[in-house]
Amino acid sequence: MEGLKLVHASLEEAQNHVWHKTEGLKSSSLIVRRGQNFRLTLSFNGPYMSNKHELVLKIQLDGLYCDVPITSSKNTSQSQWSAYIQQGRLDPSTPHNTSVCVYSPPTAIVGVYQLHLLVKSSYGSYNCKIGKFTLLCNPWCAADSVYLPEENQREEYVRNDFGLLYQGTAKNIIFRPWGFDLYESGILEICMMVLQVSNEHKKNWKSDYVNRSDPVYISRVVSAMINNNDDCGVLQGKWSEDYSSGLNPSEWTDSGSILKQWAKSGFSPVKYGQCWVFAAVMCTVLRVLGIPTRVVTNYNSAHDTNGNLVIEEYYTEKGEKLTQNRDSIWNFHVWVECWMKRGDLGAGFDGWQVLDPTPQERSGGVYRCGPAPVKAIRECQINMDYDVPFIYAEVNADVRVCIVRQKQVLSCTTETDRVGVLICTKSLGSNRPEDITSTYKNKKALRPSLRTASPRSVKGLSLELNHIKAPVVGENICFSVTVTNHSSVLKTVKEYVNAQAKSYDRSPSDTFWEADNIIQLAPHKSEVLQHQIPYSQYSALGNEQLINLAAVVIDLATQERVLASEEFNITSPIINIQVADEDTIIAHRPQVAMVTFTNPFSVAVKGMLTVAGSGLLEDKVHINVALLQPRETMNTMVQFTPKIVGVKMLHASLSLDINCIVIRGFRTITARPA
Known part of the structure; x- marks a missing residue:
């Protein structure tokens, strides 16, 4: 008589993806979140009997594995892998099917696993491969260190695949639409490869896997991997005017194009990125990995190279600004915040953490920054890991303004409120910027000894x-x-x-x-x-x-x-996008958007219009815009089809042929079920 053998195994992808909030993520295999059960259906050549057969799952991550016996009762331990037969799910029409629940602990390693089944009976042992699954962090699980308690926050900071990046100045904020492209084909696999090709994995794969249970470690690895300064990272930074060997950073509109180009090239860096590009790509990678993330803009961001928390600025007698030292103030700087517990620090520093993938200074010998608790920055805990002093200076440094003649200082004043004048991020569920400056800055907590510049003098x-x-x-x-x-x-x-x-x-x-x-x-x-x-x-x-x-x-x-x-900055014209009957947009039904632009310039212009929208357009639409006379209006129809129910963004950019001018616009689209 033949022993019990597996005929077919189903990983029940559709149902598991709904339970684990991973529907929409593209993969050829199962995608689940740790700290939560997922279900398998095993079909055998005969009836499974617990008194005659022993079933064991082998869960393997490259050279690491654990054997998990499939029991008849639910394991109450939350700290280890377990599996049990799900009672009451036997279908009389399929008597040889067995439903199994598999549980991963909330501290399990993030990675791509292979799943094998070992069947033991009196007839011997039988081993076969079931399939593979990708395991992500779980912000819905209270025991996971990335747990986020509010559902609207999880929808915004984990599942939302579009956003707005803020540039310009605090008095005149520029909205830059961005596609995070979480649900585009291949993006999940590429985000997992960011971890696999990192220097940490190359140096010691076993140690890297073990540490991948901790989002603090994961985020630090990703911060280094977004730039290419020390490794085969995703983006090469460039801040000069010559971008002829790559793409001007201002022309990027989404993360998917960048990540796909990086993977297709065999992990050669994509040219070129600046702070908002680095931050937006990092946001994509971390959201895909299940770590709540948002993009943050700091207006008047200080780069304090000598650690004295004072930025010196020099002007001539006629008011011409000079470059005389390494310290600088960026009109805006963009980084990300991730939500996580900080078990490596004292109590009270859980929550939002600053991470900055733009290469500015080394942290632990590598160009990366964070995670630094926002609470530590606000409370001036400048001795706390990781990189709190650097970020503290970015939002709190004083500015000493000097008028000089022939290298002699003629007069000086000190500004204590210019740096970090506004810190903002996209609001929950809306396109407005949310002012989060107060989470970073608490004037009462500043130590007087850190304020070395003299106060402003009274003049006639x-x-x-x-x-x-x-x-x-x-x-x-x-x-x-x-x-x-x-x-x-x-x-x-x-x-x-x-x-x-x-x-x-x-x-x-x-x-x-x-x-x-x-x-x-x-x-x-x-x-x-x-x-x-x-x-x-x-x-x-x-x-x-x-x-x-x-x-x-x-x-x-x-x-x-x-x-x-x-x-x-100077207010730019915008592209207007209109969709007729916005309240009746139905998923999977073709729709039409009207893209409109009026030439505000005193000369005729032409250029290239690009329209994109993850979940709305299969590929970007490129349209040559013929010569537009001053005050002439362009009207272009673009057809799109929402792939899934929910809110998506249609965004357009028009690259004009004069002075590298790029005009942008966006429209959020809500697709409803049929």
Whole structure:
């Protein structure tokens, strides 16, 4: 008589994916989350009898494995793998089928497992392969260290596959739509390969697997792997103007294109990335791995190279900003926050943790940053792992502004509130930015010994810059300079005003516009000077550039000097996307969107329109836009079909042929069941 043998095994992918909130993730095998049962159906050549047959699952991760006996009763231990026969599920029409529940502990290793079945009976042993499954972290499991208690947070920070990245300045936030592409074909496998090709895995695969039970370790590995500075990481950073051997970072619109290009190339770095690209790709990888993640923008982000928490800025007598040291302030810097428990730290530091994959400084000898508890940054716990002092300076450093002549300092003032002026992320379930500055900054917690700069001195003159109206591309920039004489004597003062172009991450370039005036100021009176920068003088800057505007007034009698400066961006036009009858969009039914753009420039333009949308379009749509005359409107229809029920984003970018200008727009689409 033949012994019991397996005829067929079903991993019940469809039902397990619903239970484990992994539906939509693309894979040829089962995808489940740890700390939760998943079900198998085993079909044998005869009836399984517990008194005659012994069933054992072998769960294997490369060279590591554990044997898990399949019992007749549910194992109550939550700390180890277990499996049991699910009673009451016998189908009379399939008497030889056995339903098995497999449980993974909430501290199980994240990875791709092979599953084998060993059948023992009096006739001998029989071993066969059942299949493979991918095991992810589980924010729905209270015992998992990435557990997130609110369902709307889990939907936003784990399952949402689109988002908005914030750039520009705190006074004029630019919304950049981004596709995280969690559910695109191949993305899950690529995200798992990020771990497999890391230096940690290459050095000691066994140690790497063991440590992969901890999201602190996983996030640290991913932070290093997103940049290529020390390994075969995903992206190569570049902050110069020559991107001819790759793609300008501003042209990326989604993570999927980058990750697929990296994998297809055999893990050669994709060219090129800057902070928002690094952060957005890291967000994709960590969300796929099951770690709650959100993208965060810090406005006026300090890079303090000497650790004194003071950033020095130098200006000439005419208000031209100089580059004289390694310290810098980026107009914005983008990183990610991940939600996790910090068992490696003292109590009270669970929750959001800062991780920054943009290569700036080494951490443990490797270009990576974090995870640093946001609570530790707020409470000035600068001796805490990982990299808290560096991030603390990014949001809290003072700025010492000096006017110099021939390397001699003529005057200085200190600004204590410019750095980290606004820290924000996408709001839950909406497209508005959420201000999270208070989670990072608590002025009462600052140690006085860290504030080394002198306070602002009182002067006989004061100076104020004001925009008459918000700067809009294609229009003149109109602003005023208000000079006030606080003394009781008449003053003759000279005003210098200048504008310099700058990128968000470095000091300004040469002055492209300037003006000067001599004025008489009566005692205790103010004078308002009006200025205009013609569009023709800034049109060549492109819409990714910012402007450093500075004014200096000099008391010609006393040589007293006062400086005021502001860095601002210019509001760009947008692409408008409209969908008729938005309330009746049904999954799997074709829909049409109208993409509209009106040329605001004084010259004719043409370019390339790209429309994308994960879960809406199979591939990106590229359309050549013919010559548009000034004030002429382009209307283009794009057909899309929602693949699944839920909220998705349709986003468009128009790369114009003048001055590297890129225009963007987006529309969220809610697909309902039929």
